[in-house]
Amino acid sequence: MSKRIACACEDVTEGDLAAAAALGFGDVESVKRYTGFGTGFCQGKSCLAGVADWLGVHGLPREAAAPFTPRPPLAPVALRELAALDPDSLGPPGPGVPEEDAILGFPHRRPEGSLPERCAVAIVGGGIMGLALAYDLCRRGMTDVVVLEAGYLCAGASGRNGGGVRTQWNTETNIRLARRSLALCRGFARELGVNVWLRQGGYLFLAQSDAVARRLEASTERQRRLGLATTMLTAGGAREVVPQLDDRRVVAAAFNPDDGVVFPWPFLWGYAAGAARRGAHIETFTRVTGVEISGGRLRAVVTDRGRLACDVLVNAAGAWSPRVAALAGVKLPNLPYRHEILVTEPLESFLGPLVSVLDDGIYFSQSMRGEIVGGMGDRAEPPGFEVGSTLRFLARFSRAIVDCLPVLGGVKVLRQWAGCYDVTPDNSPILGETPGVTGFLQMSGFVGHGFMMAPAVAELMADWMAGRGRDEILDRFNLGRFAQGRLEREDFIIG
Ligand SMILES: Cc1cc2nc3c(=O)[nH]c(=O)nc-3n(C[C@H](O)[C@H](O)[C@H](O)COP(=O)(O)OP(=O)(O)OC[C@H]3O[C@@H](n4cnc5c(N)ncnc54)[C@H](O)[C@@H]3O)c2cc1C
Structure with a gap:
């Protein structure tokens, strides 16, 4: 195995590239994610051309060796400098620096071979939902499953999130689901042979107003009744959990030591490989373009690689689910909203919990690699599939995080x-x-918490599909509720 360095920042060798290619990571975005090349301080400037060239020379199709999507900022910038910008002077959220593939363009790779002609279960979307479901169906003996993914496996929200896994929720249902997911996260490496870097440093929610403090109190009480270890803290108590915290604006806090953070990508690889080992087909770079229905029953799904007859089609296309549903003449009420996120240079480990200020929607945690990973919602963001990166976000986030933890002022942002x-x-x-289309199942609408819910929800979906019982969430969260005017509100949302 060649030890020649391909990426000096992240210590990636040509041997590592070869190992990734041998495992089937056949496009530059996937190889980047699997090996980590291009994710260090130089932001890929010194290694990208060489790696793309290496991939081209070593047998990957020409499209697969295209450069990966460049990530702003152009050079590492200190949070303090970005915090000095006035977000209001930057205007409302605009398109920002565009993504080459606009998520669903994917010029990277044309798949080889043809699709099977038919299958029992086809799943649209190779995000955490689709892949976890495929794996759980296989575990229950339903192995005639095909996952159809328009891009590479981490292309959607599942490859772009903060990896937070928390049991602090408002509704009993979400507390139950999150608890089960956390248990599954703990056993993931043992079951699927992939390290998901789970770190249970807790979640510390901060309230900067009395109204938010009261919300935290109410949900903490509910969580404690259900046996969680959540406690309310004073500002001083929050400082004991995070000594670097500037607590002057903190009114109250809620802390649960069992919550944690994972590295999202290995979940997708683990579920995909686990399902494939049991016989499922995971078809990346395969876009669903049509759905065939007759006599009120779903018959087949049409893709840019041909038609696939199926008994059941599961719509797990995340934010694109309404578009997939529309192919079947079905209207879903989901709307997509951009959420931005960034990562800093790595620091010595110092931050235990994921910290979130519910008032302004900021959250941040420290990864196992030492980076600060964090995002922030923007109430001015209009609905849409926009995924460009904005200076407005950098300014708002940096100001909010430096207000919370002034000690981070000199730390540099590497990528957003x-x-x-x-x-x-x-x-x-x-x-x-x-309603109205037998054989067409929905699995979408997970807002900003689908990653942590997927392991538990996929188990329950698979149990039901395999005839092993129907959990109440299949009724509580069905599509029909909107027509009946029955909403199932959860307001403990970050961002
Ligand atoms: C910035 C950010 C931070 C977040 N932080 C957290 C967090 O800390 N914790 C947490 O639990 N959740 C978090 N989330 C939410 C979480 O990422 C999502 O809820 C979850 O990943 C949704 O998974 P999914 O499989 O439903 O969708 P996705 O991962 O988006 O997968 C859907 C897939 O469908 C594919 N697709 C779409 N259309 C088609 C088509 N026509 N044919 C074939 N394939 C198609 C897409 O390419 C995509 O890969 C965050 C989200 C964002 C954006």
Whole structure:
């Protein structure tokens, strides 16, 4: 195996590239994610051309060796400098620095071979939902499954999120689901052989107003009744958890030591490989373009690689789910909203919990690699599939994080990116049957918490599809609720 360095910042060798290619990571975006090349301090400037060239020479199709999407800022910039910018002078959220593939363009790779002619279950979307479901179906003996993914596996929100896994929720249902997911996260490496870098440093929610403090108190009480270890803290108590915190604006806090953070990408690789080992087909760079229905029953799904007859089609296309549903003449109420996020240079480990200020929607945590990873919602953001990166976000986030932890002022931002929240009218998902189309199932609308809910929700979906019982979430969160005017509100949303 060649030890020649391909990426000096992240210590990636040509041997590592070869190992990634041998595992089937056959396009530059996937190789970047699997090996980490191009994610260090030089932001890929010194290694990208060489790696793209290496990939081209070593047998990957020409399109697969295209450069990966460049990430702003152009050079590492200190949070303090960005915090000095006035976000209001930067105007409302604009398109920002565009992404080459606008998420669903994907020039990177044409798949080889043909699709199977038919299958029992086809799943649109190779994000965490689709892949976890494929794996859980296979575990229950339903292995005739095909996952159809328009891009590479981490292309959607599942490859773009903050990796937060928390049990601090408002509704009993979400507390139950998150608890189960956390248990599954703990066992993921053992079951699927992939390290997901789970770190249970807790979640510290900060309130900067009495109204938010009261909301925290109410949900903490509910969580404690259900057996969680959440406690309310004073500003001083919050400082004991994070000594670097500037607590002058903190009115109250809620802390749960069991919550944590994961590295999202290995979840997708683990579920995909686990499903494929059991016989499922994971078809990347395969876009669904049509749905065939006759006699009120779903018959087939049409893709840019041909037609696939199926008994059941699951719509797990995240923010794009309404578009997929529309192919079947079905209207979903979900709306996509851009959410931006960034990562800094790595620091010595110092920050235990993920910290979130509910008043302004900022959250940040320290990854196992030492970077600060954080995002912030923007109430001025209009709905849409925009995923460009903005200076407005850098300014707002930097100001908010430096206000919280002034010690971070000199730390440099390395990369920013964005993904879409998949937002429903009540912040709860849409699961199960579609009225009027037998065989068409929904699994979308997970707003900003689908990553942490997926392991538990996929188990329950798979149980039901395999005839092993129907959990109440299939009724509570069905599509029919909107027509009935029955909303299942969850308001403990970050951002
Ligand atoms: C910035 C940000 C931070 C977040 N932080 C967290 C967090 O800390 N914790 C948490 O739990 N959640 C978080 N989330 C939310 C979480 O990422 C999502 O809820 C979750 O990943 C949704 O998974 P999914 O599989 O439903 O969708 P996705 O991951 O978006 O997957 C859908 C897939 O469908 C594919 N697709 C679309 N149309 C088609 C088509 N026509 N044919 C074939 N394929 C198609 C897309 O390419 C995509 O890969 C965050 C989201 C964002 C954007």
